[in-house]
Amino acid sequence: MLQVFAIGAAAQSVDDTLSSPDSPSAEEKSSVHSLYAGAGYGSNMIYLGTTLSQDHGFGYSSVSYGLMDKLYFTATGYTISGFSPFLAYYNLSVSFNHTFNSWFDISTSLLHYNVAESLRDTLFNNFTYGDVTLGFDWRILYTKISAGGLFANGSQLYLQARNSRYFETPSFAREKAFFSFDPYVNMLFGTLVTYETGEGTSTTLSPGYRPWKNGGQGSSTTYSESFGLMEIDFGLPIAFSYDFFTIEIEPGYVLPLYSDAESTGMNGFLFMASLFFRIF
Numbered sequence: 001m002l003q004v005f006a007i008g009a010a011a012q013s014v015d016d017t018l019s020s021p022d023s024p025s026a027e028e029k030s031s032v033h034s035l036y037a038g039a040g041y042g043s044n045m046i047y048l049g050t051t052l053s054q055d056h057g058f059g060y061s062s063v064s065y066g067l068m069d070k071l072y073f074t075a076t077g078y079t080i081s082g083f084s085p086f087l088a089y090y091n092l093s094v095s096f097n098h099t100f101n102s103w104f105d106i107s108t109s110l111l112h113y114n115v116a117e118s119l120r121d122t123l124f125n126n127f128t129y130g131d132v133t134l135g136f137d138w139r140i141l142y143t144k145i146s147a148g149g150l151f152a153n154g155s156q157l158y159l160q161a162r163n164s165r166y167f168e169t170p171s172f173a174r175e176k177a178f179f180s181f182d183p184y185v186n187m188l189f190g191t192l193v194t195y196e197t198g199e200g201t202s203t204t205l206s207p208g209y210r211p212w213k214n215g216g217q218g219s220s221t222t223y224s225e226s227f228g229l230m231e232i233d234f235g236l237p238i239a240f241s242y243d244f245f246t247i248e249i250e251p252g253y254v255l256p257l258y259s260d261a262e263s264t265g266m267n268g269f270l271f272m273a274s275l276f277f278r279i280f
Helices: 014-019
Strands: 033-042 058-067 071-080 089-099 104-115 127-137 142-151 155-164 177-181 184-196 202-205 222-235 238-242 245-256 268-278
Touching: none
Parallel strands: none
Antiparallel strands: 033 058, 033 268, 058 071, 071 089, 089 104, 104 127, 127 142, 142 155, 155 184, 177 238, 184 202, 184 222, 222 245, 238 245, 245 268
């Protein structure tokens, strides 16, 4: 069954970093066409309540084309430590964002993940994810509320609420360099599955896991579904920007609110380091 952050993000979303500024108020060069590239390494890729990299370190490289700083097309390839082939999976995405005024913006995106055929039983099956996000700038906090759908062997709904506080240092080095910080707290809501065995025990499983679709756990097992809070994520992206490139590190912590005996690597500290640069 499908194992899916993107980010999310909850998974330190690579596409979001490439295709949008650090905050709605960040200044961008005015250009009809733009091209970005990026590369980085992370300790574990957790996306929408599961680990895409199976609790292994991963590397990625990405390229993103932007039109009018609103419409972006992105391609990203991933490699996972200890897995072959070298290109374990990739995603293609398209996103659109629009700022209405100083306090409200909207964005939408569509992503498709494709995994190497030899790794589909180990990692996850191909899937598509689309979402719509509303952004509210309260000056003190910036709030993003997202509603998304995951499509693969059925569909699932996810909601996310993210609060962050972006700020940056005064520029230096001939006004070309600055440091920025964007601490955040993200809450992920989705469908949880609970099963009860003949022995009377029960376990809440991570989203995306449907035991009855794989033969179940026995005839004495019953299942139920509920929609609720799955996970809380904390992060502190710290970036150094100079002219056309940005170096970013992001320590974070993932706190799942479900138990899942079938999955490991879903909680604890994460770390990611990235380099992004604008080609034009």
